[in-house]
Amino acid sequence: MTEPIVQYKKVHKAFDDVKVLKGIDLDIYPSEKVAIIGPSGSGKTTIIRMLMTLEEPTSGDIIVDGTNLWKMEKKGELVRANEKHLRSVRGDIGMVFQHFNLFPHMTILENCMTAPIHVKGEDKKEVEERSIEMLGRVGLGDKMNNYPSQLSGGQKQRVAMARALVMRPKIMLFDEVTSALDPELVGEVLEVIRDIAKNDDMAMVLVTHEMDFALDIADKVLFLDEGVIEEQGSAQEVINDSQNKRLREFLSRFRN
Numbered sequence: 001m002t003e004p005i006v007q008y009k010k011v012h013k014a015f016d017d018v019k020v021l022k023g024i025d026l027d028i029y030p031s032e033k034v035a036i037i038g039p040s041g042s043g044k045t046t047i048i049r050m051l052m053t054l055e056e057p058t059s060g061d062i063i064v065d066g067t068n069l070w071k072m073e074k075k076g077e078l079v080r081a082n083e084k085h086l087r088s089v090r091g092d093i094g095m096v097f098q099h100f101n102l103f104p105h106m107t108i109l110e111n112c113m114t115a116p117i118h119v120k121g122e123d124k125k126e127v128e129e130r131s132i133e134m135l136g137r138v139g140l141g142d143k144m145n146n147y148p149s150q151l152s153g154g155q156k157q158r159v160a161m162a163r164a165l166v167m168r169p170k171i172m173l174f175d176e177v178t179s180a181l182d183p184e185l186v187g188e189v190l191e192v193i194r195d196i197a198k199n200d201d202m203a204m205v206l207v208t209h210e211m212d213f214a215l216d217i218a219d220k221v222l223f224l225d226e227g228v229i230e231e232q233g234s235a236q237e238v239i240n241d242s243q244n245k246r247l248r249e250f251l252s253r254f255r256n
């Protein structure tokens, strides 16, 4: 049996005394594509920010490739992870955000190269080759020497994807990456994610409101509601066949 690459075990998260996640149990397998759907405020972003080490769980464990993310061993005891431990585990994880946060003063190519060179200390020539390859993959081979301000929103988001891919993550996280884009730019970005999903064997977790897209690429869909995974199954089971009342009501908002 293959072991999960990510496991959430009874994960809770509260901000002050507001309980946002209430016992998340979730296994993600290598190369699995997982879509998370659910109403605004249900905790989708928080689930993936904890995996990206941007939010610390209030309780419970997140295990990445066999290693506890937020806890480390010290003198035979599990203690709170330090920055070095978090950084080392996070090395396997890439994320694309709703707002792409490219460096405005760097070219597209430089944007892709900076983290592997300066954070991971990789060889510049190798990183450059890989960056050129990834920019080609997202259809921006001819924009490498341009600056972010010269690109459309859809192109910027594709740069953000290339930049994440250059890090060669085992797990890629996508948080509503098309929701800040003009409608006519959504398709090109989904097409790139679809291509990555179909051809790459890394695990992917996608928060999305694009139900047809989830049906097409997701191996597993979770419906999150008020901090609880209410439904979990194949895309067909969750999006088309579920009788869960809250889920049906949520999905009806996406049908015209």
Ligand SMILES: Nc1ncnc2c1ncn2[C@@H]1O[C@H](COP(=O)(O)OP(=O)(O)O)[C@@H](O)[C@H]1O
Pocket (backbone or CB within 6 Å): 015, 020, 038, 039, 040, 041, 042, 043, 044, 045, 046, 047
């Ligand atoms: N840093 C924070 N401080 C306080 N409350 C937060 C913070 N981040 C998220 N929340 C709250 O947690 C809940 C879940 O947020 P989020 O995970 O962003 O939901 P979703 O992505 O499903 O819209 C919301 O009520 C939100 O206001």
Ligand SMILES: [Mg+2]
Pocket (backbone or CB within 6 Å): 044, 045, 046, 176
């Ligand atoms: Mg969100």
